Amino acid sequence: MTEHFKMDAPATDRRLDDMAQGLVGAPLDRPEGPLKVSGTATYANEWQVDGMVHGVMVRAPTNSGRIVLSNRDEVANLPGVLSVIQDERLLRNPAQGTANQAPVQGAQHAAYVGQLIAVVVAESFEQARHAAQSLQVVLENGELMPVDPVTAAVEAQEDQALDQGDLEGAITGAAHSVDVTYTTPSHSSSPMEPHASIASWDGDDLTLRGSYQMLKYNRNELADALGVHPDRVRIISPYVGGGFGSKLGLAPEAVAAAIAAKELGRPVSVALQRQQVYEATMRRSETSQRVRLAADAEGRLNGLGHDARVSNLPGETFAEPVLQASHFLYAGENRQMSMELARLHRLCAGSVRAPGEAVGVTVLENAMDELAHEAGIDPVELRLRNIPEKDPESGKEFSSRRFRDALESGARAFGWSKRPGVMERREGEWLIGYGMASAARINVLMDSQARVALQPDGRARVETDMTDIGTGTYAILGQIAGEMLGLPRDRIDVVLGDTDLPPAAGSGGSWGATSSGTSVYVACQAIRRQLAERLEVEEQDLLLKDGRVTYANQTKALGDVLQGDEIVKLGYVQPGDTSEAVRQATFGAYFAEVAVHAASGETRVRRMHGSFAAGRILNAKTARSQCIGGMTFGIGMALTEELAFDPRDGHVANHNLAEYHIPVNADVPQLTVELLEERDDWASPLQAKGIGELGICGAAAAITNGIFNATGVRVRDYPATLDKVITGM
Amino acid sequence: MRPFEYIRAQNPNDATQSAADGAIIIAGGTNLLDLMKLEVMAPDALIDINHLELNQIEETENGGLRIGALVTNSELANDIRVRRNWPVLSRALLAGASGQLRNKATTGGNLLQRTRCLYFYDRAMACNKREPGSGCAAREGFNRILAVLGTSEHCIATHPSDMAVAMRALGAEVETLKEGGTTRRLDLDELYLLPGDRPDRETVLEPGELITAVVLPAPVEGRQTYRKVRDRASYAFALVSVAGILKIEDGRITRADLAFGGLAPKPWRDTQVEAILVGNRPTEELFEQAADQLLAEAQGLGDNDFKLPLARRTLVSVLTELTQEARI
């Protein structure tokens, strides 16, 4: 009953276009929305498990040395305290996304300030918190380790180096060139829901109610960390209050809860404190990026260089992949790229909101703006002139790519032709500018499984361990199943977020919707074939709509065809040759109007538009919401967001939502989004590509380019806070 | 948070008595509870004053306003008399925190809210305000939001309130009740202390002393504004703020009441800045001179160096706005 599908050839049949239910693409509401706004969707930390007690984790106050809990006995005797646990299996930092095994473990030595080195468990949360705060953590033989990415030792990432043609020569001979270095700071995912887990053991079987994005990996990571077989571990995570990368890999609280629950023989709940979310989950690495561009008199690129430095803790291999889209976005035969990884003792760097492109495309798009200005060419026109025919490095064809359309249509929708000259427009004390940037993000398909059951009563049930982190998975999986099986949306039940269900790709890297959506599609195709067999017709000749089957000039209710039987199929999709045969990516363009205060240098985004192409749009509302969210984070990246580190010990100084400045409503103007219709046969049989992260990949550059247009100031050190703007004015 | 005793005050003397015995006064709790959760403040007892009748706004005999200590920031900002006659105060209140916080925050609590210095909030860091004599980790740390005026080698914290800056410009006074029933009035300059070598002492209030009201003097003629410069459009503390009341007669400035936030350990007012302006015609040059005076002793420590040019630009911009009509 397993239906395998490997993406080895383009899916030119476009079966979804033949279907009649009219669900796919429709701007349907998220079915779980009412539960969330009424407080009845149960999040990880909200479960009330019988006999549950509470754990609070303890942080390392410095970044090296052997950890000693000097008043441990005293704390263990505080009211309500059940145990003070410092276990070798505690995680040094969270697992990277898709790691599938435990990260570095150990609670004996500190590697960064804020590392979670113990857990204190008590009858009540308040008792546990007080006890955790009372614990004196002393570090022996600790001297402060390096925390500054500029001076830290670096390792060249040879596998990411590229040397094609002669970039130096191209620059020397260029009519126009730029050579600029930009820096971007560390970012925090800052999900509203903190990382939280409740662990309960039944003998040797562990159930963890957690807040995670990729359950099949998380289960293996947790089992590995504890030293138990994965079959013994079940993770339940039906609702996730935002992840943005920080819940891709198993985080320290899950292991702490599991260890404590085992030791005490009672369920244990551990939620990270807000400060701990900032200090001990994942940061996006700060980056230093040098971009070199060489162009002829018409602005046609013949050289492109991108050299980056990022950082991470010793032992971590993740290096923020900032070069990812620089490989294919623009033409230019002479190309040079390199990547350095600095080793330092700030919290672990990992995936945060579109790792790579979020900051990489942004800086490339700033450099393109500098080139446009230098060459006196309109920034949109400069980009149009540099859309490569084929992948400029591999020579491969692109799959679908409405990049040109996004630039042109976006410019029209925004009114780009009214762009003022640099420092030309002023309204009272406000300087007004327009800026634009391109958007690009790689597209990926991943292994994913889902079970679909068509029930005798004409309802269907979709089951997979896929997660919905607020993005719309419940909505779109139901839409795909309903479309394929000819059922209204309210006759589909979607069950997610439980490792007892078939393993899915998980939410991350923008691949969740297409990968798990394809597994549902594959299962539904198999169900359709079985229905066709029963009726002795070809599958293509079935028309399913509103619970009725039409074939060979007759119509029957589904129930009559099923006659009391249930048809259950497991859809299993795997990536195949199409991921290598062509270059797959999503594209778009952003346009922003900004106002900069002439005296204070404060920047306000007045309006912003994005045009995006990401294959078939599965739900126009949730897709738009993703793009709006991405652009909002773009505003944050451009203007406000920065993890501030103490220069001496590298601790996160601004570790709460009041001081780590995510944009608030007043920072976000009307955002408009245009989704360009597209079918990408190479990407998936849904002809859809990932859209989750596209909206942030370059967004910040539209705003900072607008600041230049308004003020003549280039802020090359993100975020463009007012102090940096006034320095240039 | 440590376990604590909770006492509800039945009358003001009750409150001062408990407070004199060591209980900490709780009003809206929007600042105190955060600090207790972090154990930056760890009182053995709380005395809750929310049931006292201190939530009236009444007119005084001389045309001013007496604002009860429990009047919320939202109520005060929306009071029609405040909006009409003391608009700088209304604007300052609305520039602070968020709607939810303003609904809960009280007038007394706002005045006595503690600094937002990140090192004060972090118990792993040395802080002379939190633990006298332990040192100041902020000086050489991330000090972007911290003070450039009125600091000492022991402390560079700012006072975070917007409301208090407007009140300082308006010449408001607080009324207090001490243990035993005596009352006194203090203007805001008297109320707040500079850190010196005792940054843990922030006001002259004695143990047990309760703020019962804030009194605004009668409205004055002139234009008023509150300008807050911050890192995001809302829900961020002031990097620099200016409360200004300015009057012009016959082309000359006859009144210039100015107070500043974000720069100092207390809402800052410098009468010499005002003296430079009063009696003169409003010109950009004059405004620059006023800024020179304001910043004569100002000192940045690295990350917060920008506050000097920012304060200058903001002051000049505010003065320009307030004198616009006279200059046309």
Ligand SMILES: Cc1cc2nc3c(=O)[nH]c(=O)nc-3n(C[C@H](O)[C@H](O)[C@H](O)COP(=O)(O)OP(=O)(O)OC[C@H]3O[C@@H](n4cnc5c(N)ncnc54)[C@H](O)[C@@H]3O)c2cc1C
């Ligand atoms: C995220 C966040 C953002 C904020 N942003 C801003 C901002 O932008 N601008 C701004 O100005 N403020 C801001 N605030 C601070 C807010 O204004 C204060 O927290 C609030 O005004 C405190 O009032 P309260 O009644 O809640 O005080 P409480 O927390 O109850 O008390 C504060 C202190 O005052 C003492 N106290 C209270 N009432 C009296 C009294 N009558 N007599 C003697 N002592 C008393 C208490 O003992 C305590 O020490 C923000 C707060 C938060 C949490």
